[in-house]
Amino acid sequence: MSNTKLLKGVSSHARHAEQCSYQLLGKEVVMTTFSLDVPDSFAETDGIRFAYRRFGAATGTPLVFLNRFRGTMDDWDPLLVDALAQERPVILFDNAGIGRSSGRTQGTVTEMTQAAASFITSIVRNPVDLIGFSLGGYVAQRLALDYPGMVHRVVLAGTGPGAGEGILPSKPQVGPLRSAPHMDLEALRVLFFTESAAGMRAGDGLWERTHSRADREPEVSPNSYDQQIAAIKHWSTAGGDAAYPELGRLDHPVLVANGNDDAMVPTVNSFIMSQRLPNAELVVYPDSGHGFLFQYAEIFAARVNEFLDRVDEAAAAA
Secondary structure (H helix, E strand, O other): OOOOEEOOOOOOOOOOOEEEEEEEOOEEEEEEEOHHHOOOEEEEEOOEEEEEEEEEOOOOOOEEEEOOOOOOHHHOOHHHHHHHHOOOEEEEEOOOOOOOOOOOOOOOHHHHHHHHHHHHHHHOOOOEEEEEEOHHHHHHHHHHHHOHHHEEEEEEEOOOOOOOOOOOOOOOOHHHHHOOOOOOHHHHHHHHOOOOHHHHHHHHHHHHHHOOOOOOOOOOOHHHHHHHHHHHHHHOOOOOOOOHHHHHHOOOOEEEEEEOOOOOOOHHHHHHHHHHOOOEEEEEEOOOOOOHHHHOHHHHHHHHHHHHHOOOHHHHHO
16 A cells, blocks of 8 residues: 555564453453553554554464444453464554544445555555454455455454345344443443343453553544444445345355344344355354453454464465
């Protein structure tokens, strides 16, 4: 991409790390964390100044995180991110107009994908792995379809392929909570987790962990919110830029994952997507919803690490 300038060096992979404890599935987990104190770096390309954080293992294929609706880098669960960062380089970033990134948030998934591609090629030369959560999963699919040489493997979490036969919209309780000016703990519980005791504990734990960073990023602006809603509607409407009609040509290895009761992107959409993708596998987690990847953070991280570390059959045969 043109007009690229790195404004600040990438954080050292051998940076200081701390021991932190979390409650996971009712048990205390102690692990080394990186993400809570990694400083922001910036890369300017095509007129946008992207904020990002790169850290984790010194070698390996970088894993790029593509975020949810109204999410910033600080909304990624450090319990999940750091479990993945111990095995590979990870890259968190804010797309245009989000968090500390400049520019205007785009109103279609295709435009969001173009901006993400511009950012990725500005800091990484080799193909990357992708993990896309919710809206970020839409972008991950378009990246793999529109920029296939940029992508190695794809993880699609709590997401769907857009308008198509059998696809279901969000449950009725989602709309009012999604349109609220700010995401509070109660909304997070309803949108991301089940009503069981385990679900409530998972919501409380995620809220605490994602609000532990001292210099937490600003919330998504009303304008960016409106643009993201427009992009979701366009993706979900016949004639939009949904991946559904094109899934048959997305031949990258794909791990599709979800909770068994997702209110935001109903779990049946994950089944349909996995059936239409030519090289996909599906995993569904019990007693969980949209936020399954945080409720089962270490278990899901282990599954993702195993998937990403597999030797490609074509490479092995060469």
